[in-house]
Amino acid sequence: MxxxxxxxxxxxxxxxxxxxxxxxxxxxxxxxxxxxxxxxxxxxxxxxxxxxxxxxxxxxxxxxxVPTESVFKATEMNRSVFVVYGHDQVARTQLEAMLRRWGLEPLILDQLPSQGHTIIEKLETCAQNVNFGVVLATPDDEGHRAGHPDEKAYRARQNVVLELGMLLAKLGRRRVAILLKQVENMERPSDIQGLIYIPFKDDLEKEAGVMLAKEMASQGIKIDVERL
Incomplete structure (x- = not known):
C-alpha cells in the first residue's frame, strides 16, 4: 500500500x-x-x-x-460482476474494458435479455448470480432541497441510487463498491455511511483500479497482477 x-x-x-x-x-x-x-x-x-x-x-x-504480489492471482470463483451506471458513457466504457481485461464478466443491465421481466425483476435475477457489484456514481443530475436553490449539488441518477440499494440488500456492503466521480459539490447518497467509496476524477483505471481490485480480492475475486 x-x-x-x-x-x-x-x-x-x-x-x-x-x-x-x-x-x-x-x-x-x-x-x-x-x-x-x-x-x-x-x-x-x-x-x-x-x-x-x-x-x-x-x-x-x-x-x-493486502500484498499485491500475493493477492492478485486467478481463482475459480464466479467471475461475473454486476455493473450499475448512469449517463457517463466514457467512465462506463473505461470500467467495462478494465473488468474484461481482468478476466471478469461485467453484467450490464441494458445489455442483458429481458425475457419478459421488468427492470427490477431482471436486476434481482442477475444479482443472484454474481459475487460483487460495482456502482458507477457520476454527476449526472442536479438537485437541492425545495426552496433552497443555494444548496444545488450534483447527484447520481435516481436509477443508480435505487439499484445501489438493491445490490446492498442482495450482496451486502462488503461486496458492493461505489466508484465516485469527484467534481465540485458532488453529493453522496445519504444514510448509507460505511460503504466502500473509491474516488476518481478522469482516468478511472489509473485512479481507482488498484483499490477496486483489492476490494474484490478481499472477497475472493482475485485478479492476475499482470492484468493491472
Missing part, C-alpha cells in the same frame, strides 16, 4: 490529512491527521499508526493492507 492509496482509504472513512511529508530518514511518508493520529507509510510497503486513538485508523488500514 503506497501513500496515495493510504490517503484515499483514509479520506473514504472520514480521516482527513492535515500534513504530509517524507519521513526524516527518507524511508517513506508521514501523514498527520486532523483527528490526532500519525500514519507512517514505508516505501517497503508496511505502515504503522501512532498518536491519539491509533486503533481506529489501524483497523481501517489493515482491511486494505
Amino acid at each position: 503506497n501513500v496515495q492509496e493510504t490517503k484515499q482509504i483514509l479520506d473514504q472513512h472520514g480521516f482527513k490529512v492535515q500534513e504530509e511529508k517524507r519521513l526524516p530518514n527518507d524511508t517513506g511518508w508521514q501523514l498527520r491527521l486532523y483527528t490526532g493520529q500519525v500514519v507512517n507509510i514505508f516505501d517497503k510497503g508496511t505502515f504503522n499508526v501512532q498518536g491519539k486513538n491509533p486503533d481506529a485508523v489501524k483497523k481501517v488500514l489493515e482491511r486494505f493492507d
Whole structure:
C-alpha cells in the first residue's frame, strides 16, 4: 500500500490529512491527521499508526493492507460482476474494458435479455448470480432541497441510487463498491455511511483500479497482477 492509496482509504472513512511529508530518514511518508493520529507509510510497503486513538485508523488500514504480489492471482470463483451506471458513457466504457481485461464478466443491465421481466425483476435475477457489484456514481443530475436553490449539488441518477440499494440488500456492503466521480459539490447518497467509496476524477483505471481490485480480492475475486 503506497501513500496515495493510504490517503484515499483514509479520506473514504472520514480521516482527513492535515500534513504530509517524507519521513526524516527518507524511508517513506508521514501523514498527520486532523483527528490526532500519525500514519507512517514505508516505501517497503508496511505502515504503522501512532498518536491519539491509533486503533481506529489501524483497523481501517489493515482491511486494505493486502500484498499485491500475493493477492492478485486467478481463482475459480464466479467471475461475473454486476455493473450499475448512469449517463457517463466514457467512465462506463473505461470500467467495462478494465473488468474484461481482468478476466471478469461485467453484467450490464441494458445489455442483458429481458425475457419478459421488468427492470427490477431482471436486476434481482442477475444479482443472484454474481459475487460483487460495482456502482458507477457520476454527476449526472442536479438537485437541492425545495426552496433552497443555494444548496444545488450534483447527484447520481435516481436509477443508480435505487439499484445501489438493491445490490446492498442482495450482496451486502462488503461486496458492493461505489466508484465516485469527484467534481465540485458532488453529493453522496445519504444514510448509507460505511460503504466502500473509491474516488476518481478522469482516468478511472489509473485512479481507482488498484483499490477496486483489492476490494474484490478481499472477497475472493482475485485478479492476475499482470492484468493491472
